[in-house]
Amino acid sequence: MSLVKVHITMSVDGYAAGPDQSLEDPLGKGAEALHEWAFATRGWRAQHGQEGGESGVDDEQAVAWSENLGAVLMGRNMFGPVRGPWPDETWRGWWGEDPPYHTPVFVLTHHERAPLEMEGGTTFYFVTDGIESALEQAVAAADGKDITIGGGASTVQQYLRAGLVDELNLHVAPVLLGGGERLFENLDGGPTGLDLVELVASPAAAHFRYARAR
Amino acid sequence: MSLVKVHITMSVDGYAAGPDQSLEDPLGKGAEALHEWAFATRGWRAQHGQEGGESGVDDEQAVAWSENLGAVLMGRNMFGPVRGPWPDETWRGWWGEDPPYHTPVFVLTHHERAPLEMEGGTTFYFVTDGIESALEQAVAAADGKDITIGGGASTVQQYLRAGLVDELNLHVAPVLLGGGERLFENLDGGPTGLDLVELVASPAAAHFRYARAR
Numbered sequence: 001m002s003l004v005k006v007h008i009t010m011s012v013d014g015y016a017a018g019p020d021q022s023l024e025d026p027l028g029k030g031a032e033a034l035h036e037w038a039f040a041t042r043g044w045r046a047q048h049g050q051e052g053g054e055s056g057v058d059d060e061q062a063v064a065w066s067e068n069l070g071a072v073l074m075g076r077n078m079f080g081p082v083r084g085p086w087p088d089e090t091w092r093g094w095w096g097e098d099p100p101y102h103t104p105v106f107v108l109t110h111h112e113r114a115p116l117e118m119e120g121g122t123t124f125y126f127v128t129d130g131i132e133s134a135l136e137q138a139v140a141a142a143d144g145k146d147i148t149i150g151g152g153a154s155t156v157q158q159y160l161r162a163g164l165v166d167e168l169n170l171h172v173a174p175v176l177l178g179g180g181e182r183l184f185e186n187l188d189g190g191p192t193g194l195d196l197v198e199l200v201a202s203p204a205a206a207h208f209r210y211a212r213a214r
Numbered sequence: 215m216s217l218v219k220v221h222i223t224m225s226v227d228g229y230a231a232g233p234d235q236s237l238e239d240p241l242g243k244g245a246e247a248l249h250e251w252a253f254a255t256r257g258w259r260a261q262h263g264q265e266g267g268e269s270g271v272d273d274e275q276a277v278a279w280s281e282n283l284g285a286v287l288m289g290r291n292m293f294g295p296v297r298g299p300w301p302d303e304t305w306r307g308w309w310g311e312d313p314p315y316h317t318p319v320f321v322l323t324h325h326e327r328a329p330l331e332m333e334g335g336t337t338f339y340f341v342t343d344g345i346e347s348a349l350e351q352a353v354a355a356a357d358g359k360d361i362t363i364g365g366g367a368s369t370v371q372q373y374l375r376a377g378l379v380d381e382l383n384l385h386v387a388p389v390l391l392g393g394g395e396r397l398f399e400n401l402d403g404g405p406t407g408l409d410l411v412e413l414v415a416s417p418a419a420a421h422f423r424y425a426r427a428r
Contacts, residue, residue, distance in 0.1 A: 012384065012422055013398035014228045170226065172386065174410040174422050178403040184227035189392040196388040201415035208226055208388050208420075 002139050003146045004164055006156050007065050008183065009034050009171040009205070015180035016153040023081050026094055033175045037205035038062050047100045057202040061171060070142025072105040073134055075155035079107045079124065086113050093124065104141040106134045108155060131158050153181045160191040168194055168210040216353050217360045218378055220370050221279050222397065223248050223385040223419070229394035230367040237295045240308055247389045251419035252276050261314045271416040275385060284356025286315050287348055289369035290323040293338065299325045306330060307338065318355040320348045322369060345372050367395045374405040382408055382424040 010016045011034060018028025027034065038044040042053035043062035053059070076082075080091045093099055093116075102121040113126040127134040138147045149159055159165050168191070170183075194210035201207065224230045225248060232242025241248065252258040256267035257276035267273070290296075294305045307313055307330075316335040327340040341348040352361045363373055373379050382405070408424035415421065 012386070014396075172226070172420065174413050174424075176405055176408065176424075178401065178406065182228075187392065191390055192392065194390065196417075199388050199415055199417050199420060201413055201420050203410075203413050206386065206413060206415050206420035206422075210388075210390075 002070060002142050002144060003166040004135065004149065004159070005146055005167040005169060006149045006159065006165050007169045007171070008151050008153070008156050009038070009173055010183045011175040011177040011180075012172055013176050013178065014182050014184060015177045016151060016156070016183040018177050018180040021077070021081070026081065028180050030175070030177055031180065034173045034177075037171065037173055037202065040204065049098065049100075057200050057207070058204055061169070061205075061207050064169065065148060068146045069101075069103055069148055070145025071103050071138040071147050072101050072150055073138050073147060073155070073159075074105060074107055074150045075152050076107055076109040078150060078152050078155070085111045089113075089116075092116060092118070098122070104138070106138050106141075108134055131155075131162060131164070135159075135164060153183045154186075156183065157186045161187055163193065165191070165194075166212045168208075170208040170210070172206045172208065174205070216284060216356050216358060217380040218349065218363065218373070219360055219381040219383060220363045220373065220379050221383045221385070222365050222367070222370055223252070223387055224397045225389040225391040225394075226386055227390050227392065228396050228398060229391045230365060230370075230397040232391050232394040235291070235295070240295065242394050244389070244391055245394065248387045248391075251385065251387055251416065254418065263312065263314075271414050271421070272418055275383070275419075275421050278383065279362060282360045283315075283317055283362055284359025285317050285352040285361050286319040286364055287352050287361060287369070287373075288319060288321055288364045289366050290321055292365045292369070293321045300327050303327075303330075306332070312336070318352070320352045320355075322348055345369075345376060345378070349373075349378060367397045368400075370397065371400045375401055377407065379405070379408075380426045382422075384422040384424070386420045386422065388419070
């Protein structure tokens with residue numbers, strides 16, 4: 001059976017993205033530093049077609065991102081900076097022609113758009129009828145493998161609030177952003193029903209893993 | 215020269231105290247779990263007159279709390295549940311007749327009260343003329359040793375906002391409280407000017423230490 005996993009990085013002061021997201025600053029100001037723990041790893045680099053990188057605590061987390069991965073779910077702002085109806089088909093994601101997913105990717109949006117087949121096995125599907133429908137489509141596409149919800153904060157909040165997350169991988173970078181998009185809000189007093197299964201750290205990040213209480 | 219250190223524990227979702235603080239629940243609902251990492255340590259137990267306890271990563275942090283300690287600063291809600299003017303001298307802190315501080319403790323309040331001398335070297339002084347004055351008095355009392363700001367969230371925020379903190383020791387417990395008193399807010403885009411010097415974790419907590427940028 002497919003597990004629904006969240007992998008998300010936040011600053012230690014609670015932000016999954018910095019303030020003032022833009023085309024130049026897709027993660028918001030100062031927020032590139034959030035993901036430095038991953039950029040240095042062998043696993044992240046391999047996923048992005050690069051050689052080298054470090055092994056160790058952070059690498060194990062980076063590798064877990066795509067382990068047994070069958071499909072990805074993401075919010076529209078993670079896919080790109082376009083807001084409102086799609087003006088045309090020009091925007092094809094932040095990642096170039098060979099995105100690092102290599103699976104179907106379901107993008108939550110209010111605006112219809114035809115599927116977008118990229119190189120390397122990634123196809124973006126645009127889902128306009130809600131988070132449950134997107135998850136059903138992702139599960140069908142994953143064919144028994146797992147689903148990773150990649151962000152951003154609002155998408156993760158929606159799935160946590162709906163109680164649809166089996167595993168929460170929370171990567172906490174020692175960065176103080178001072179503002180941006182908070183991860184832990186709009187959760188109606190939750191998340192609930194998640195038990196800690198692992199807490200490890202490198203000098204670059206602390207990694208908290210929670211699993212649905214059995 | 216005295217260093218001004220903050221030691222504070224928050225839940226991974228950002229709360230330094232749970233919701234609904236009361237006499238029965240001084241840290242708010244569910245928030246005892248915040249401090250479990252410390253309760254188990256040799257250092258915390260020794261400070262509280264108890265034997266035994268664990269050594270290791272968490273113990274090093276608990277020991278650091280009182281290392282070279284000359285005086286303590288705290289907010290009034292950390293001292294007790296009484297709000298408004300002191301009705302009488304009955305309330306003598308949460309800690310019994312021999313509090314775990316063994317130094318002068320300066321309590322920020324809007325309401326005057328005579329100093330309260332306890333056993334074991336702890337005397338509570340009630341400071342009504344602001345955070346700078348409290349810090350000056352603490353520095354004078356510490357006689358070259360360090361100052362620890364113990365909490366709560368609002369007191370820590372005031373000192374961070376004023377740029378008066380030399381070292382921030384942030385202990386992050388893997389607890390999801392879902393509500394309560396947020397640590398990182400009311401900071402005007404900060405804290406700024408703090409560099410990470412250590413990040414370590416046990417299965418019970420991740421410990422982030424920042425020092426004022428030189």
